Amino acid sequence: MLHIPRLSITTRALALSAAAVITPVVLNAQVPTGWQAITDASGEYTVRADGARRDGGQGFAGATIKANVASPRGSALLAQSIRADAYRGKRVRLSGYLKTIGVNEGTAVLFMRIDGDGIVQTSDYMQNRPLMLTTDWARQEIVLDVPRTAIGFTYGFMLGGSGQAWLDDVAIDVVSNDVPTTGQPGGLYPAPKTSLSARDLDQRRREQEVAYRRAPGAPQNLALRRDGAAIIVAASTMP
Numbered sequence: 001m002l003h004i005p006r007l008s009i010t011t012r013a014l015a016l017s018a019a020a021v022i023t024p025v026v027l028n029a030q031v032p033t034g035w036q037a038i039t040d041a042s043g044e045y046t047v048r049a050d051g052a053r054r055d056g057g058q059g060f061a062g063a064t065i066k067a068n069v070a071s072p073r074g075s076a077l078l079a080q081s082i083r084a085d086a087y088r089g090k091r092v093r094l095s096g097y098l099k100t101i102g103v104n105e106g107t108a109v110l111f112m113r114i115d116g117d118g119i120v121q122t123s124d125y126m127q128n129r130p131l132m133l134t135t136d137w138a139r140q141e142i143v144l145d146v147p148r149t150a151i152g153f154t155y156g157f158m159l160g161g162s163g164q165a166w167l168d169d170v171a172i173d174v175v176s177n178d179v180p181t182t183g184q185p186g187g188l189y190p191a192p193k194t195s196l197s198a199r200d201l202d203q204r205r206r207e208q209e210v211a212y213r214r215a216p217g218a219p220q221n222l223a224l225r226r227d228g229a230a231i232i233v234a235a236s237t238m239p
Contacts (some may be wrong), residue, residue: 030049032049035080044076045066054166065108090145092112093173097140099135099166100132102134103162103164107159109126110124111126115150115151116149
């Protein structure tokens with residue numbers, strides 16, 4: 001069962017290119033270039049590049065999220081957003097190797113969500129296969145169809161709970177329709193019972209376009225290299 005405390009804060013910050021959505025906070029972490037870390041700024045987690053990559057891995061580095069307290073109340077993620085232009089109408093696979101130690105309270109997951117039409121069109125947070133406790137390096141996959149009306153998508157990995165999780169060998173590929181999808185329509189939480197009006201949906205679509213306007217058109221630094229530049233951890237400004 002997926003358990004990510006206070007995820008309502010972090011999921012609202014997943015359109016990482018929107019300065020209006022997140023406020024940078026300097027913390028003691030070094031994030032891989034082209035990626036952003038998102039926490040609730042409580043200091044419960046450290047998110048950074050890490051040299052403990054898996055044996056035989058193809059990358060130059062890995063990344064890790066570590067809980068700094070025994071029973072965190074929040075969650076943290078390392079994520080990247082890109083525009084959907086080159087992927088519309090295609091089936092996309094996010095893969096990466098994950099490892100966990102001591103995730104005794106909570107879960108660690110890969111995630112990917114696709115935004116467009118003013119909504120989360122499809123997503124996968126590994127709700128039916130989260131990692132818990134201590135697990136060795138293992139390949140995880142998410143496969144989603146990118147609608148032709150998609151504006152952008154956000155992906156990465158997340159820890160909600162105790163312990164530490166590592167990520168290595170990230171890849172994003174366009175795959176054939178023979179590869180089954182893993183996600184579900186909508187976001188992590190069920191859609192509200194009350195439907196949004198056409199006006200509200202149009203406003204949200206415009207907000208999505210603004211959020212992804214400055215995002216790159218292709219994945220950046222999947223090797224998780226760190227260039228030693230400014231250390232940024234982002235915290236949501238939304239309640």
